[in-house]
Amino acid sequence: MIRQIVVFLYHYLLAVGACLYLLTVGVFRSxxxxxxxxxxxxxxxxxxxxxxxxxxPLLIPPIQVRELLPAESVFRLLEPDTTSGNVSGYELxxxxxxxxxxxxxxxxxxxxFDGRTTINLAANAPVEGRIYTLDLPPExxxxxxxx
Numbered sequence: 523m524i525r526q527i528v529v530f531l532y533h534y535l536l537a538v539g540a541c542l543y544l545l546t547v548g549v550f551r552s553x554x555x556x557x558x559x560x561x562x563x564x565x566x567x568x569x570x571x572x573x574x575x576x577x578x579p580l581l582i583p584p585i586q587v588r589e590l591l592p593a594e595s596v597f598r599l600l601e602p603d604t605t606s607g608n609v610s611g612y613e614l615x616x617x618x619x620x621x622x623x624x625x626x627x628x629x630x631x632x633x634x635f636d637g638r639t640t641i642n643l644a645a646n647a648p649v650e651g652r653i654y655t656l657d658l659p660p661e662x663x664x665x666x667x668x669x
Contacts, residue, residue, distance in 0.1 A: 587616055595619040598645040601638045608638055621646040628652045 548554035562568035597618040602611055621629065621643055629643045634657035644653050
């Protein structure tokens, strides 16, 4: 218990020293001012500016998810845990909500990976719906190239 208090006080005093530095000498360095901005963002006291667009102009204009889906959407979410290479839980929820809203006769997935998205497509598609997937066989992975 005493050790935990000592460790806490050590970290607390380091943070106090860092704050004093940032709010006095640190404000004269631009990289330190960025830290102050980051603190404000993380505390929610300041809103992050939207990122500057980079790359070529978009051919399809970006839209908000709420423009595509009803205000409330009920769907099944199977295998919510992700691994490297999976779509995020947020992306999977959007895909599932779209399938429920559109009720497609067929879904086509390119790049199946581990089947997590496929099982969610099947769980949310109409009973009579068909799910098609396209993926490289494991022995063909060594022959792929990125250019």
